[in-house]
Amino acid sequence: MILKTLDDLLGEGVSGRRVIVRADLNVPFDKANPGVISDDGRARAVLPTLIALRDAGARVIVMSHLGRPKGAPDPKYTLQPVATRLGELLGSPVVFATDTVGSDAAAKVEALTDGQVLLLENLRFNEGETSKDDAVRAAFAAELAAFADFYVDDAFGAVHRKHASVYDVPAVLPHYAGGLVIKEVDVLKKVTENPEQPYVVVLGGSKVSDKLAVIKALLPKVDKLLVGGGMCFTFLKAQGHEVGKSLLEDEMVATCRDLLSEAQGRIVLPVDVVAATEFSADADHVTVPASEIPADRLGLDIGPESVALFAEAIGGAKTVFWNGPMGVFELAPFAAGTRGVAEAITKIDGFSVVGGGDSAAAVRTLGLDESAFGHISTGGGASLEYLEGKTLPGIEALEK
Numbered sequence: 001m002i003l004k005t006l007d008d009l010l011g012e013g014v015s016g017r018r019v020i021v022r023a024d025l026n027v028p029f030d031k032a033n034p035g036v037i038s039d040d041g042r043a044r045a046v047l048p049t050l051i052a053l054r055d056a057g058a059r060v061i062v063m064s065h066l067g068r069p070k071g072a073p074d075p076k077y078t079l080q081p082v083a084t085r086l087g088e089l090l091g092s093p094v095v096f097a098t099d100t101v102g103s104d105a106a107a108k109v110e111a112l113t114d115g116q117v118l119l120l121e122n123l124r125f126n127e128g129e130t131s132k133d134d135a136v137r138a139a140f141a142a143e144l145a146a147f148a149d150f151y152v153d154d155a156f157g158a159v160h161r162k163h164a165s166v167y168d169v170p171a172v173l174p175h176y177a178g179g180l181v182i183k184e185v186d187v188l189k190k191v192t193e194n195p196e197q198p199y200v201v202v203l204g205g206s207k208v209s210d211k212l213a214v215i216k217a218l219l220p221k222v223d224k225l226l227v228g229g230g231m232c233f234t235f236l237k238a239q240g241h242e243v244g245k246s247l248l249e250d251e252m253v254a255t256c257r258d259l260l261s262e263a264q265g266r267i268v269l270p271v272d273v274v275a276a277t278e279f280s281a282d283a284d285h286v287t288v289p290a291s292e293i294p295a296d297r298l299g300l301d302i303g304p305e306s307v308a309l310f311a312e313a314i315g316g317a318k319t320v321f322w323n324g325p326m327g328v329f330e331l332a333p334f335a336a337g338t339r340g341v342a343e344a345i346t347k348i349d350g351f352s353v354v355g356g357g358d359s360a361a362a363v364r365t366l367g368l369d370e371s372a373f374g375h376i377s378t379g380g381g382a383s384l385e386y387l388e389g390k391t392l393p394g395i396e397a398l399e400k
């Protein structure tokens, strides 16, 4: 990667200068306790960058998205609790702006003193952040850029998004890659260029349509692609099975059918599923064959036979990449599939990468040994698209 890094910026001197940092503070919240962060790994991952800038006397403006609000303020997705947590981790309070580029943000940017850190409200409360219209994104980016002298991208988890804060702000400010982005790309580069065979990819989670697109590109590169989590039901439907009330992307069923035929047995699907009456920890649940999901139930985890099948494929691998929990691991009755697959990955005689906000959170909240994985990446979609060989908009913008 030929690009300027945070060290270059620190070398140029930042005392008294305003630096805007794109971070990925899209942390998971406790499903049972709204407002309580269940895993602060992504906030911890950006700390070295924030500390280095703070200690060098910069006036630090942090920006991030949280969840997928629809371009307007939505209290459900406020970054306020993240500002509080970030302050605790930094050991000094983080100022919070209640808007992103409005009057509160402008006043707080103006009032920043050397070494202070400010977090702007959720970028996605503004339609300019994710707009497909270049001019609309550029206009929002110009408002963000006006706050600062320099731009640092340390949001690896979002580098695959062609969004204003990722792609357009670096077009108008001197730009630098943070240490997290550099570290993540270094590891993934090795896996992309020369994965030791057999190479097994495990996919799950709930961002089904995003990740189905990646499968086609990854298929020729892998020995086996194991599909669990919310991803598997569109494939099961494509095989002709009914999936009840499970997560389903109806319009992708035909694509999945094509992928299954192209894969010639290399896509492995669950053979049993934990089917519940509703999306709740107290719901009645039974393990059923994947071909017999009752019409009034939804699959919330893969079953034990699937775990054994997946563990066997993983056990023979020299390289494993895993993104996306195998089930709704946040609810105890549906955590066994994720735990089983994660444990199998920790035992391989080879190199493993876990990617994704929720997958990394699962490793930690289920109490697995983090050191047993080769690398735990903060980005799921970002690392998948990197492995696919795509040029990522955030990296491209930094290289320009």
Ligand SMILES: Nc1ncnc2c1ncn2[C@@H]1O[C@H](COP(=O)(O)OP(=O)(O)O)[C@@H](O)[C@H]1O
Pocket (backbone or CB within 6 Å): 204, 205, 206, 207, 228, 229, 230, 231, 247, 299, 300, 301, 323, 324, 325, 326, 327, 328, 329, 330, 355, 356, 357, 358, 359, 360, 379, 380, 381
């Ligand atoms: N069968 C399922 N039905 C609905 N949601 C699921 C299912 N399996 C996993 N999930 C959910 O997927 C979410 C994580 O998906 P995703 O964002 O794609 O992963 P990551 O953040 O690791 O990239 C988790 O919150 C988990 O509860």
Ligand SMILES: O=C(OP(=O)(O)O)[C@H](O)COP(=O)(O)O
Pocket (backbone or CB within 6 Å): 024, 026, 067, 068, 157, 158, 161, 207, 355, 356, 357, 358, 378, 379, 380, 381, 382
């Ligand atoms: O959580 C994220 O990605 P991931 O679930 O693929 O790890 C990133 O914060 C990107 O979020 P987005 O997929 O809503 O753009």
